[in-house]
Amino acid sequence: MLRTSDLSAAQQVIRLLESLLVSALLITVCATGVHGQPPANPGPPPEKPEQAAKRQELQTQYESALAKSQSGDWDAAIAECDQLLSAPERTPQIQLVRAEAYTLQSNAHFQKARFLKAIDSAYLGTLEKPDHVPAHRARATAYLARGDYDKAINTANRMIGIDAKDAIAHSMRGHAYACKGNYDQSIADQTKAIELNPSLADAFQRRAVAHLAKKDLPKSIADIDQALKLDAKHVEALCDRGFLFASNKNYPAALADFDAALSVDPNHIRAQLLKGRAFIAQGKKDEARTYFDKAVEISPRYEAYLGRAQYLQEVKMHAEAIEDYTKAIELNPKLLPAYQGRAVCCNKTGDTQYDEIDREKIKELTPKTPEKKSGKGKKDTPSVDPGLARRFVVKSKEVDPTRRAEVIATAARIDELVEQNYKKYNVTPNPKTNDEQFVRRIYLDITGTIPTLKQVNSFLNSTEPNKRLDLIDSLLNSEGYASHQFNYWADALRYKDDLNGTVRGELFRQHLKQSLAENKPWNKLVYELISAEGRIWENPATGYLQRDPGMPLDVMNNTLRIFIGTRIGCAQCHNHPFDKWTQKDFYHMAAFTFGTHNSTHGGDKKFFASNPVERLRKEFDAIVQEEEDRRNNSYRFDRMISINMMAVHDDPKRAIQLPKDYAYDDGKPGDPVPPKTLLGQPVEIKKDEPPRRAFARWLVSKDNPRFALTISNRLWKQLFGRGQFEPIDDITDQTVAENPELMKFLESEMVRLNFDMKEYLRTLAYSETYQRQAHMEILLPGQVYHFPGPVLRRMTAEQAWDSFVTIAREKDHYREPQASLKGTVQRFNFNKVTAEDVLASEPKGSEVDRINNEFRNKFLFKGELIARASELPSPVPPNHFLRMFGQSDRELISASSTDGSVPQILLMLNGPISHMLLEEDSTIYHNIMRKNNIPDGVRSAFLTCLSRAPDREEMERAMQEVKEKGAAGYGNIVWSLVNTREFLFIQ
Amino acid sequence: MKFPISDRRTMMTRVAQATLGVSLFPALDRAVVAADSRNAGKAKRVIYLFMAGGMTHIDTFDVKPGHPNQGSTQVISTNVTGCQLGQHLPKLASQFDKLAVIRSMNTQTADHEAGEYLMRTSYEAIATERHPSLGPWIQKHLGRQNKSLPDTVMISPPARHPGAGFLDPTFSPLPIGDPNRGLENTKAPEYLTEASFETRMELINLFDKKFRSKFKDKQVGAYTDLYSEASSLLTSGELKAFDLKEEKNEVRDRYGRDPFGQGCLLARRLIENNVRCVEVTCGGWDMHSAMQDANALPKVAGIIDRAIGNLLEDLAASGLLQETIVVLATEFGRSPELNYNAGRDHHPAAFSAVLAGGAIKTGQFYGKSDAAGHSVESEGVTPADLNATIATALGLPLEQEIFSPTGRPFKVAHDGTPIGALLS
DSSP states (O other): OOOGGGOTTHHHHHHHHHHHHHHHHHHOOOOOOOOOOOOOSOOOOOOOHHHHHHHHHHHHHHHHHHHHHHTTOHHHHHHHHHHHHTOOOOOHHHHHHHHHHHHHHHHHHHHTTOHHHHHHHHHHHHHHOTTOHHHHHHHHHHHHHHTOHHHHHHHHHHHHHHOTTOHHHHHHHHHHHHHTTOHHHHHHHHHHHHHHOTTOHHHHHHHHHHHHHTTOHHHHHHHHHHHHHHOTTOHHHHHHHHHHHHHTTOHHHHHHHHHHHHHHOTTOHHHHHHHHHHHHHTTOHHHHHHHHHHHHHHOOOHHHHHHHHHHHHHTTOHHHHHHHHHHHHHHOTTOHHHHHHHHHHHHHHTOOTTHHHHHHHHHHHSOOSSOOSSSTTOSOOOSSOHHHHTBOOOOOOOOOGGGHHHHHHHHHHHHHHHHHHHHHHTOOOOOBOOHHHHHHHHHHHHHSSOOOHHHHHHHHHOOOTTHHHHHHHHHHHSHHHHHHHHHHHHHHHTOOSBSSSSSBOHHHHHHHHHHHHTTOOHHHHHHHHHHOOEETTTOGGGHHHHTSTTOHHHHHHHHHHHHHOOOOGGGGTSSOSSSSOOHHHHHHHHTTTTTEESOOOTTOTTTOSSOHHHHHHHHHHHSOOOHHHHHHHHHHHHHHHHHHHOEEEEOTTOOEEOOTTOOSTTOOTTOEEOOOOSSSSOOOOOTTSOHHHHHHHHHHOTTOTTHHHHHHHHHHHHHHSSOSSSSTTOOOTTOOOSSHHHHHHHHHHHHHTTTOHHHHHHHHHHSHHHHBOOOOSOOOTTOOOOOSSOOOEEOOHHHHHHHHHHHHOSSOOOOOBOHHHHHHHHOOOTTTOOHHHHHHHHHHHHHHHHHHHHHHHTTEETTEEOSOGGGSOSSOOTTSHHHHTTOOOSSSTTOOOOOOOHHHHHHHHHSHHHHHHTSTTSHHHHHHHTOSSHHHHHHHHHHHHHSSOOOHHHHHHHHHHHHHHTHHHHHHHHHHHHTSHHHHEEO | OOOOHHHHHHHHHHHHHHTTTSOSSOOTHHHHHSOOGGGTTOOOEEEEEEETTOOOSTTTTSOOTTSGGGTTOOEEEOSSTTOEEETTOHHHHTTGGGEEEEEEEOOSOOOHHHHHHHHHHSSOOBTTBOOOOHHHHHHHHHOOOOSSSOSEEEESOOTTOOTTTTSOGGGOOEEESOTTTOSTTOSOOTTOOHHHHHHHHHHHHHHTHHHHHHOOOHHHHHHHHHHHHHHHHHHSGGGGGGOGGGSOHHHHHHHOSSHHHHHHHHHHHHHHTTOOEEEEEEOOOOOOSOTTSTTSHHHHHHHHHHHHHHHHHHHHHHTGGGGEEEEEEESOEEOSSOOTTSOOOEEOSSEEEEEEETTBOOSEEESEEOTTSOSEEESOBOHHHHHHHHHHHTTOOTTOOEEOTTSOEEOTTTTOOOOGGGBO
């Protein structure tokens, strides 16, 4: 028995110990028996006789394989199992046999140091029987041997999940922790294992190692003694004790232990290595060599190479040492001491070829000290927030200040035409808005939110004669313009961040925003959407067509509706019942885009000379990885390829045919239908151009009788709340505008302005008609409205949300991150990319997401992301404020709604957003509390929420409230103000 | 049959214009197939339970004992002689007399979203139209039933639920994300006493006085009405219908403390409070790998067995089952052959659905898949047929066409045929 007193020179021992500790730990692998145990599950259903017979046959085969493995003929055992496993039968009983066979194979592979195969076999075993503990144990064992400690821990956790009282699982987990340098956790696990099974020698031995690592010799010795007491032939414990004897220079005792170990297991590498070390320690370096060579010979494992490399380094045979270190690294790329040793040796020989990799790996693998319990807070705080640089911000183009006179003149012409109808229909126009009404309305109409207190005050206090026109111009120049317009068009285009399940839409949405901000002429913007080709990151405008892959008929239908207000959907299946379109007209139109595809594939000769997917698949299959990883990665691999295959392109040869049930006498089912426009001028399809491009040209042409008409009416409706004709997207030959002459003028203006949307909106906003007060009476259904002023409207969902955000926090909102960041890591060139690159692109994308989310989370308030609606995901979840207030779920064209509902009111009364306003760091709180007296505070509250001052009655009541209740009184006032109809409606 | 172009168009236009809102071509043939009209409309309410992800049929309601495809799921007997279920449904097996199990459901789509959409609407998803789901259809045909609570409530619904489809947004089902939290935003913050709620209401009315007297707009008036409706809902007892804390702990435990179990309990409470249609979604069925793992099939099947078993028991005890139809549906089944990950993949060619309730002829299997569980062998049922059967039980007019805002006609169960053998 070993005693503490034997170790007089404890200090010296520990020094020596440290140099050996690493290898001691690494070599201590678990060789716990992995042979099956009967399952604890309730009995399976009775087998039928033929099933029982088959099971019996397989069982016999298994036993034969088991016998082969026991005699050390591992490969024969594996082959026998392979044969057994090829049987197709599956019953619960047979699956148990199969699980055991896989486990046996795993064990055999392990013995032959084929750890990856051992892991895979064990994994397949768990697929047969998820709760088959021996298979999990075999897998964990192989992970430990392979140095994959995290996965060993995961597997041990799985076993503990199956049986919380599994002592072996605890011990294995503890051992993996020790290998990771977490000795406390290791000791805890071993102690738990011992508690569960006091006769588990492995747990004592492993705890001894952990104690040793913590330099607690007495405890270590006690545990080694206990392990050997439980199992006098415990090889690892014998090695440990021998090691301690050797440390104390008691070489005879040490060698006795090592020999004892080798007599139990002649192939025990650690015993061989330790024996070699004992000879070195005695100065017999030449004799030592035999044992290191022997270790490598027994089993070509990294431990053996590492041991010999360390020996070679010690005897200054650096070149050979480098070779062995390199071999060890090949076998275990995470082997820190090998990199360290190799670096030292290379330094001696002047060999530089490994410099870079060694430096990198040593840095990567050296445990971080001190080890924190959680992964958080590790990073240094950078001086500049990396998130800010990642934000997507539009660059706006300003309206031309020199054109003001021209715009005023055009606006006057509009007023003139409107007034003609006042006279004709005997309409009294509404009075002009006051400044309070105007400032609120123009901010909402152009930028999509109410003005801030400062903006209200600055406008109300200004004495500039042209202050309204100045404000209109400056708002059109602001970022808010693009934000508001984006909300409108996202609704019309059914924009989704997840465009079609494969392609992400962020690049498209940012393209749209930027196009709107830079005031791209509407015809150009639309032409780009319809004619775009390529992948989303090559041409983000392809996002429009990527929204509906494989639905060419629906896309045509939607496109005509959105951009030229024409509905031909009914004619898809039969002649239109209420309009003039025939089914054939529909097919003529659909013929333009029928050849458009959303994706390509590896065999597509137009894109690829040789099939890159086949090549990548082969490369993927050649990657060395665990079977489970291969299966999981296979899906991700295919997905990354699919994403990169999503390219909009045309097959001009693909012709559309009349449908099978075509029932009219101007054609037969199956007849090919050539492209032909259904209204306006015919379009010529140029040689070498896909018909889609000709269609795009026709669609946005100034000659198209409905293109300028549709957009000029849509924008009119944006400011006046009602179109010159309604519905804005269902024009028929019977459609008559409220004021045909005005409509004609508006349309001609749109064309004259070359589809400049900002100048057009500027003209409308300059008009007196727009600047009149909103309509005050109930409009009856079918009643023609002659625009005595704009129509009273409930805010859109986005206007309501953005206005709340303005009151709650007027600046420092979250902005969406640049979509190109993710595109950059996910896109690849099929001609150059390797399978490894493809696989790596997915986690790289996730890393971008992670950083973006981290940035995003800084703007969360009580779970709500504080940002303008145009920065939020699309669609937001159904219970989001925006959806409750009628934002579209983006499934149907312009499906948003401004109707009320009870849940919506409940959200206003009790939802988090109202309370957000009352927090101490809210904008409105500051606006009020900055004031020194109650009347000013009340005035601020009214101006912030309603953009107007309180009248006397309101002031008196509000002051009383504040006097009685202090800050709580202000809370009541603010809460009540945002719950008024006046807040929610645009007058 | 071919019409000359002009004739057919003129006729269609004329008919459609004359009968806008009703059927273009009243199809009489349907009446022959349809169930006896005396039996239609027995059910007054629906609980629609959706197994999202694709419920494996061969391990649950369509077992194939003795066939290699059965894998390691065992088969158990039920309280109806000769009828067997998978081992994870013991509670439902003990009440098989309350179930009608359809084993011949089939569709063409193996895509989750497309399959769910088809099951819920009877129509294929298209980019130009959205079809309503069951609850809004009922409300469209029969009118609103509940004054203060919504007629349709969806518990843990998927993001892409068709909801009210093209119908007016007022038909939209009320979504409840977490059954434990019930109806959101009904609790006033702690700092708000009842007195200050009243003060606030008074302040709203004062601040809003001028605006409201100036604008006689209909929508403004509607909002004012909604505010009073919401306030009275907050003070009425009806909200308790949404509050599971009103149930005893033992009851909540009995249903299972998982979202689906609590969802079924909430569904029961809502049905008791005259809500007409409640849909509860149970996720976790998309078992592509290791489906025998304790966290996969045994767990998910255990959840539905406990929840639905208790729901049926309670509804039967209170007598409500007589006038309620309970539906268990899923978007497709799972491949009868185990894949190499010991899981099953999407399989629309044959799968199962279950009906229960007074309007249903229960204690039976309807339809059959083949011996391998692969294809339908007899009496195939499409989602439209299933919905037509449910709609018939509820007394909805199958042939009545409702026009979407784009002017296209649609029917509650599309072109489905109700299954007489399933209706009692």
